Amino acid sequence: MNTYYKFAPNVFLAKCDEKHEKGETIEVTTKYGKENECIVFNLIYERDGFYYYSIVRADGFNVQEWAKQRAERRHEWATSAVQKSCEYYNKSNKDKDFLSLGEPIKVGHHSEKRHRKAIDDAWNNMGKSVQFDEKAAEHERIAKYWEQRANTINLSMPESIDFYEHKLEQAKEYHEGLKSGKYRREHTYAMAYANKAVKEAKKNYDLAVKLWGDVY
CATH class of the missing domain: 2.40.10 (Thrombin, subunit H)
Incomplete structure (x- = not known):
């Protein structure tokens, strides 16, 4: 197996x-x-x-398709949350014609119980509407994150050879530019960091070739 x-x-x-x-x-x-x-x-x-x-x-x-699925799922949840938010909003306005009159509660009157329930229902439903609206916004925020991740390239993919080759070329060019004065050294450790970036890029590129390159 x-x-x-x-x-x-x-x-x-x-x-x-x-x-x-x-x-x-x-x-x-x-x-x-x-x-x-x-x-x-x-x-x-x-x-x-x-x-x-x-x-x-x-x-x-692969990791890109996985991220796309996560984004799609979050969009679906956001749509559902928006629908529920609208439903609760509509419920909160069920007695708006009566409540908009602004009449005080008539204590002891037969209408007192209905009046209080209408106010409580409107308040509770509006609260739930806001909660689901916030949930929808959060789902959309996370969906956007996964949509960005859908463009990720890492070592699990054959495309990583070209990706890390380009990263290595960029790191080398910047390192050489610091040495030649083409780029300004922003701090004392600029050269050390640039050298480390070259080594890291070379390590990733070599590993990508080992994983996905033509081996003879």
């Missing part, structure tokens, strides 16, 4: 008890017992009789 193995942040390999070829489609089982069809890329290493391969879902599902 092939299972998922966490290799790096955002990256899961297929832990297999048999060898596979690049491009081969295999079933990989989650810890919850769900099987996903995955496409094999590169053999990352062998250990204790198991083979660890970089993989992608055959159906194209």
Whole structure:
């Protein structure tokens, strides 16, 4: 049985008890017992009789699609909350014609109970309307966040090779620019930070190539 193995942040390999070829489609089982069809890329290493391969879902599902689903779900919840807010708002105005007259409660009169209930209902329903309106706004805020995340590229994706290659080129250019005087050093540690950024970008690029590049 092939299972998922966490290799790096955002990256899961297929832990297999048999060898596979690049491009081969295999079933990989989650810890919850769900099987996903995955496409094999590169053999990352062998250990204790198991083979660890970089993989992608055959159906194209990845971190971007996951983020899109989260955004869509939040939009649906926001729409539902708006509908409930409107419903409670309409309920709060059920007795508006009577209450708009501004008549005082006639204590002891047969209308007292109805009058008080109308005021309480209007107040409670308006409160619920506001609550659901706030929930809708919060759902939309989170939906916007996930929509932005839908453009994320990380090491779990073959596209990360080009992405991190570009990041590495940018980091090198900025580092060289600091040394040549092209860019101003904003603080004492500017060079150290720039050098660290180059090393980090190189590390990510090399890992992306190892995971998704053509290995001969």
